[in-house]
Amino acid sequence: MQELVKRASELLADGSVARVLGWKAGDLPYNPEPAYFENEEQLRSFVYNGFCGANLSKYMIEASKLEGKTLVFLKPCDTYSFNQLMKEYRVDREKAWIIGVGCRGKLDIEAVKRSGIKGIESISEEDGELKIKTLYGDHSISYAEAMLERCHSCKGKEHRVYDELIGESEETNDSERFAGVTEIEAMSPEEKFAYFQKELSKCIRCNACRNVCPACSCRKCVFDSNKFDSAQKANTDSFEEKMFHIIRAFHVAGRCTDCGECSRVCPEGIPLHLFNRKFMKDIDELYGEFRAGEDAETKGPLTDFTFEDAEPGVVAERG
């Protein structure tokens, strides 16, 4: 972390960048938040730790409109989002100085809480273990156990776009990305319906999943229209809820980089990646493997076609 702060102050001091986009300490030990830093003084609250899961690419949309360059710290997975935003002409590469930061997996406070740890006062890390001081005594939990779902199926630790790299990464991938999707696909229609009814009825339509998503950056969003009911929380057993989720995922299909932010921020713990990954899996199977954000040039699968594409009836045929 000290290395990041040092480099940031250097670049600020010599005028190469006008501001720094990073993470600053929050009010709790586990909630650092995205922030701008404009001088050495402000950089004192800069942090980079296991809880810095927040993907800063989306903030570069606004930063691209500001005077001067912005130094932005991106984790390997965040660089996919940046590439995708470049492809969509939403961010300006010239306005960004990208420092790729190393990543050893990011933590999920919900995973810690699920293991029964409450009243957290401080969290520190020692050889792959999290030491947690709480109001009720000391606890420890393994780093891997407390990791975000997305880090267990990490895309890899290679930064796809950067100006310089700082820090080491470690392999965290230990599960198959589409395992959850395959599991649901094997269910009967009744089971599938019941499963999604159970998950989606928890949704409070806070829109956090949309707001955090780099792909969901349209200036005008269909869900903000007051002309239809999706603007509010719907009855839990009506279709409105599912409609929101299908359309949200559909609008990012072929553009979603699987950055995992939506699932991370959902206050209800809804596994939103199961929707995104269903589209990814179908796209891979039907139109050839594709990974959004791998580069900033390749055409997306939904803005492209071939004459031989499968007919929609294929859904019924493959059962």
Added chain:
Amino acid sequence: MSITAKTEFKPKIVAFCCNWCSYAGADLAGSSRLSYPADVKIIRVPCSCRVNPMFVLRAFEKGADGVILCGCHPGDCHYSTGNYYTRRRMTLLFSMLDYIGVEQGRTRVEWVSAAEGVKFSTTMNEFVEKIHSLGENVRLGDLRCRN
């Protein structure tokens, strides 16, 4: 008030037809006096690719039991390539509906040219039959639209 006897199920079908081929195909079916069920309500769209996935979901939500999209045959799109995009989009949408547990068969895409009045009528007859066998759409409807 008494409980009304269960009436016969009359499916509501929404058919999105593109202006250039399928709508003309439907017209031809009509002028050739080929019959298709009156339960099919046609919505004319400039191109099949005008159909936003939300249109399909909205139709279901407002009480449709089946939704069918008809457009020009691939290669014959009035705007050259519109229907190729439709094909990809609808494939993904239908697959997603299947994934969340909606019965297969409530959605369909069929390519119908302006000369295919017969195909239009048989497709619609078949589709209505299918929806009949699936019964009422209970999974996608909005409670507020039920009476």
